[in-house]
Amino acid sequence: MSFLVLENIKKSFGATAVVKDFSMSIEKGEFVSFLGPSGCGKTTVLRMIAGFESPSDGTIVINGRNQNGLKTSQRNIGMVFQAYALFPNMTVADNVAFGLKVAGKPKEEIGARVNEMLKLISLEHLADRYPYQMSGGQQQRVALARALAPKPQVLLLDEPLSALDAKIRVSLREEIRQIQRQLGITTVFVTHDQEEALSISDRIVVMNAGRADQIGTPSQIYNRPATRFVASFVGTLNIIEAIVVDPAANSVRIGNSVVTLRDPIGTSKSGGPISIALRPEAGSMAADAKGDTTLAGKVISSHFLGSVIRTKFDVAGSQVSFDMFNSPDSPLPQPGETVTLRFLASDLLVVRE
Amino acid sequence: MPLIGTLEFSLRMRRGAYSLDAYSTVFSDIQFRSTFGFSMLMALFTIIFGMLLVVPTAYWVRLRLPQMRPVVEFITLMPLVIPAIVIVFGYLRLYNSSSWIPFTGSTQGTNMLLVFSYITLSLPYMYRSVDTAMRTIDVRTLTEAAEILGAKWPTILFRCIFPNVMSGVLSGAFITFAIVMGEFTMAALLNRPAFGPYLQLIGANRAYEPAALAVIAFAITWLSMGLLQLVSRFGKFAPSRP
Numbered sequence: 001m002s003f004l005v006l007e008n009i010k011k012s013f014g015a016t017a018v019v020k021d022f023s024m025s026i027e028k029g030e031f032v033s034f035l036g037p038s039g040c041g042k043t044t045v046l047r048m049i050a051g052f053e054s055p056s057d058g059t060i061v062i063n064g065r066n067q068n069g070l071k072t073s074q075r076n077i078g079m080v081f082q083a084y085a086l087f088p089n090m091t092v093a094d095n096v097a098f099g100l101k102v103a104g105k106p107k108e109e110i111g112a113r114v115n116e117m118l119k120l121i122s123l124e125h126l127a128d129r130y131p132y133q134m135s136g137g138q139q140q141r142v143a144l145a146r147a148l149a150p151k152p153q154v155l156l157l158d159e160p161l162s163a164l165d166a167k168i169r170v171s172l173r174e175e176i177r178q179i180q181r182q183l184g185i186t187t188v189f190v191t192h193d194q195e196e197a198l199s200i201s202d203r204i205v206v207m208n209a210g211r212a213d214q215i216g217t218p219s220q221i222y223n224r225p226a227t228r229f230v231a232s233f234v235g236t237l238n239i240i241e242a243i244v245v246d247p248a249a250n251s252v253r254i255g256n257s258v259v260t261l262r263d264p265i266g267t268s269k270s271g272g273p274i275s276i277a278l279r280p281e282a283g284s285m286a287a288d289a290k291g292d293t294t295l296a297g298k299v300i301s302s303h304f305l306g307s308v309i310r311t312k313f314d315v316a317g318s319q320v321s322f323d324m325f326n327s328p329d330s331p332l333p334q335p336g337e338t339v340t341l342r343f344l345a346s347d348l349l350v351v352r353e
Numbered sequence: 354m355p356l357i358g359t360l361e362f363s364l365r366m367r368r369g370a371y372s373l374d375a376y377s378t379v380f381s382d383i384q385f386r387s388t389f390g391f392s393m394l395m396a397l398f399t400i401i402f403g404m405l406l407v408v409p410t411a412y413w414v415r416l417r418l419p420q421m422r423p424v425v426e427f428i429t430l431m432p433l434v435i436p437a438i439v440i441v442f443g444y445l446r447l448y449n450s451s452s453w454i455p456f457t458g459s460t461q462g463t464n465m466l467l468v469f470s471y472i473t474l475s476l477p478y479m480y481r482s483v484d485t486a487m488r489t490i491d492v493r494t495l496t497e498a499a500e501i502l503g504a505k506w507p508t509i510l511f512r513c514i515f516p517n518v519m520s521g522v523l524s525g526a527f528i529t530f531a532i533v534m535g536e537f538t539m540a541a542l543l544n545r546p547a548f549g550p551y552l553q554l555i556g557a558n559r560a561y562e563p564a565a566l567a568v569i570a571f572a573i574t575w576l577s578m579g580l581l582q583l584v585s586r587f588g589k590f591a592p593s594r595p
């Protein structure tokens with residue numbers, strides 16, 4: 001059995017269902033991100049794991065133990081909050097020691113563990129500072145140390161980086177990931193930043209309106225989005241509207257051309273609409289490019305971005321945008337021009353609504 | 354200007370020369386000492402019991418009943434709206450010696466009743482100052498942070514919340530102190546030997562001493578205000594904000 005199991009979790013506040021049938025299993029030592037837009041229920045799921053909210057239905061099991069009915073203070077979970085939430089009246093060392101003190105650990109053990117934790121976040125020299133004397137990034141590292149000090153079974157982080165500026169955000173997320181690997185602690189990380197989720201996670205859960213739309217590795221999520229929502233939320237995938245021609249042969253019509261897909265179309269009927277996703281780096285205009293499929297596209301706009309040229313096309317009524325490598329010899333596509341775009345059929349992905 | 358006049362007048366008890374005679378008369382007056390001491394004691398009790406009531410209430414309201422905040426605020430404002438005299442008559446009716454809660458039957462009981470009345474009177478100020486201090490920290494998140502680290506209620510309240518609203522508690526305490534020292538109606542009607550009625554009595558019967566007392570009363574108020582300033586400056590635990 002997995003280390004942390006969420007089984008058919010539901011949560012309603014009054015009449016509004018915020019989390020609808022959420023299930024997933026997380027392995028020991030895994031780093032899982034919950035990714036989704038504001039209000040999709042990420043924090044609510046996290047708070048149910050922490051015990052701040054109780055599920056309306058479903059069970060949460062950690063290390064084989066059902067957590068229903070366990071108080072927050074009995075769960076041995078570490079949590080890092082978006083707003084740091086350090087105790088303003090305590091020094092850095094006292095903040096880190098807090099969890100150990102309430103657990104009644106002996107003094108020497110607390111001292112040793114606090115030093116160890118401060119070393120882990122490289123802030124030994126600031127042990128006697130108060131939170132208000134430190135930068136946001138430093139405060140958040142202290143919050144991480146405070147959460148890890150009592151050796152929790154699970155670490156929860158709720159948008160820990162979103163209050164920091166861009167540069168620190170990147171360096172701190174790498175630091176968090178490196179510390180997580182070093183300690184091998186099972187971690188759930190909540191974010192609405194897809195780049196953040198893609199760069200540090202073992203697996204990502206893309207949440208949409210209280211449900212998990214897709215659970216998978218960053219590469220699966222990015223390259224093989226299961227739903228239209230995942231495709232549009234993660235990265236910059238293009239969506240083309242097509243019509244099913246023959247479900248058995250996997251053929252669809254895009255504008256005037258009929259294209260045969262690699263993916264099975266599934267249950268769609270002949271003549272029904274279907275959405276096809278295309279990564280922005282999948283298309284090419286060069287005549288010698290490899291590609292077994294062609295489509296006609298009318299140039300809408302074209303931008304030179306240095307190493308790539310980003311061109312927006314109108315393909316059979318859908319707007320798509322492609323990034324193509326810059327080559328010094330070829331001129332920029334001009335708006336109004338109609339060109340032939342080449343792809344591999346395997347790059348055309350069927351996405352569910 | 355009026356204050357300087359008062360100060361000057363209070364020093365002129367001895368004919369033709371400035372002296373502290375008025376002050377020494379006042380300070381040597383047994384009644385002054387006993388009423389002053391009595392009121393101090395009452396103020397102390399008022400502050401202790403008031404804060405034990407107000408801090409957990411304000412905390413609980415912020416944490417669990419945020420939608421009830423306007424209601425609680427309104428309740429705490431009631432003593433400002435209802436004149437003290439109405440409250441006292443209300444108390445007297447409710448607690449007189451023939452009723453089933455005979456607080457006025459004994460001196461102790463009456464003192465307790467007096468403290469209750471003072472608490473009621475200073476409630477708006479105590480609640481406001483504590484609640485304002487709580488606004489500067491994120492009570493809810495701090496509570497949750499402590500909870501998930503394994504802390505229980507008493508620890509959370511006394512180690513994580515109380516120290517961070519200390520500035521509010523102290524400023525509420527000073528205001529309460531000033532109110533209790535100057536309060537007349539309640540003490541007079543309950544017939545307790547408090548400082549307020551004493552001020553009144555002296556004022557009606559003597560010439561120079563009232564001026565001296567006025568200066569003392571001002572000094573007390575200023576001292577409280579000064580301490581208040583000090584506390585708010587000393588409230589160094591600025592909240593950690595993202």
Ligand SMILES: Nc1ncnc2c1ncn2[C@@H]1O[C@H](COP(=O)(O)OP(=O)(O)OP(=O)(O)O)[C@@H](O)[C@H]1O
Binds near residue numbers: 018036040042043
């Ligand atoms: N205690 C509550 N009472 C009522 N509604 C709530 C409560 N907590 C959350 N909600 C509602 O549940 C929905 C999901 O909230 P949640 O905080 O889980 O979203 P989120 O995915 O974390 O969003 P964000 O990225 O903005 O933090 C929101 O519409 C919110 O208004």
Ligand SMILES: [Mg+2]
Binds near residue numbers: 042043044158
């Ligand atoms: Mg959230």
